[in-house]
Amino acid sequence: MWNPIQYSVVVPVYNEEPVLRETYRRLTEVMRRTGERYELLFVNDGSRDRSAAILGELCAGDPAVKAIHFSRNFGHQIAITAGMDHAAGHAVVVIDADLQDPPELIEAMIGKWKEGYDVVYAKRTERKGETRFKRWSAHLFYRTLRALTDVDIPADTGDFRLIDRKVCDAMKTIREKNRFIRGLVSWLGFKQTSVEYSRDERWAGETKYPLGKMLKLSADALTSFSHKPLKLATYIGFALSGGSFLALLITVYLKLFMASTIAGWASIICLSLLFNGVILLILGIIGEYIGRIYDESKDRPLYLIGAREGFAKERLPVREAM
Numbered sequence: 001m002w003n004p005i006q007y008s009v010v011v012p013v014y015n016e017e018p019v020l021r022e023t024y025r026r027l028t029e030v031m032r033r034t035g036e037r038y039e040l041l042f043v044n045d046g047s048r049d050r051s052a053a054i055l056g057e058l059c060a061g062d063p064a065v066k067a068i069h070f071s072r073n074f075g076h077q078i079a080i081t082a083g084m085d086h087a088a089g090h091a092v093v094v095i096d097a098d099l100q101d102p103p104e105l106i107e108a109m110i111g112k113w114k115e116g117y118d119v120v121y122a123k124r125t126e127r128k129g130e131t132r133f134k135r136w137s138a139h140l141f142y143r144t145l146r147a148l149t150d151v152d153i154p155a156d157t158g159d160f161r162l163i164d165r166k167v168c169d170a171m172k173t174i175r176e177k178n179r180f181i182r183g184l185v186s187w188l189g190f191k192q193t194s195v196e197y198s199r200d201e202r203w204a205g206e207t208k209y210p211l212g213k214m215l216k217l218s219a220d221a222l223t224s225f226s227h228k229p230l231k232l233a234t235y236i237g238f239a240l241s242g243g244s245f246l247a248l249l250i251t252v253y254l255k256l257f258m259a260s261t262i263a264g265w266a267s268i269i270c271l272s273l274l275f276n277g278v279i280l281l282i283l284g285i286i287g288e289y290i291g292r293i294y295d296e297s298k299d300r301p302l303y304l305i306g307a308r309e310g311f312a313k314e315r316l317p318v319r320e321a322m
């Protein structure tokens, strides 16, 4: 079937009231310049501010704008997933709502796409207006991820990227619950390339990624792409058993030939605390994986939609259009 929409721009939105109109303006400016048909697909991830109302107004004023409203907050990665599920374009661009990713870069991405690349991700060379802690933790995270996984996940890239229709369709077949989209896109393969940019400050509002959410994303990334943490138990177990066997030999030797024993219960308490700590840590890691198995075994949908705006009926998945 002939598809008139060339580009879909997916924008996850969570309490972005102060920036939304500006985001719309900048995106529209860039997308109009392409001279081809496009859609701006906003996914409202259960915002509690006026974001929903603003999106309603934007939809009413511009047929290129579409909005999906989740029934509650499902998280950034799920919002992107819903956007990909509903996108119609031959190329799909994912961009944050807060203008930290400059919309103007989309033109460069489209250029690469037209050269024949299927995935064009944006690589940050600089991060402005982010705390030293965020930059440091992001750096550490990407390096750990690369060390622990076999999938080649490019460092310093976010979810700002362009994917071809066939990559988008492939993404739709992955229904994992705890998703780390940049990892999944790398896992898919296809012809990938990058464009570089310097990450701006948030245009307004504050980050929707507090430490807790960041840790959750990191745990998802590590546990969904690597089993190595589970092997940690084996390594530590070997090391500790070897060490204690040595200690045993030394103790026996001292007792028999030197007629002395090592005194002190303090050292025993310390060792016991250490070993118990290690055991709990490893149980925690195992629990993390079991939790994920549990999540995957529940056959719940990834997200629930409360309302849609701007979609033609024939565009909806068959079951929902009825």
Ligand code: UDP
Residues within 6 Å of the ligand: 011, 012, 013, 014, 015, 016, 045, 073, 074, 075, 076, 079, 095, 096, 097, 098, 100, 206, 207, 208, 209
């Ligand atoms: N976001 C979302 N759901 C959430 C948290 C964030 O849809 O639960 C959106 C948010 O509106 C923004 C993007 O995800 O468009 C990235 O969030 P943010 O800019 O706060 O993250 P940061 O850039 O600080 O890592």
Ligand code: MG
Residues within 6 Å of the ligand: 096, 098, 100, 202, 207
């Ligand atoms: Mg941001």
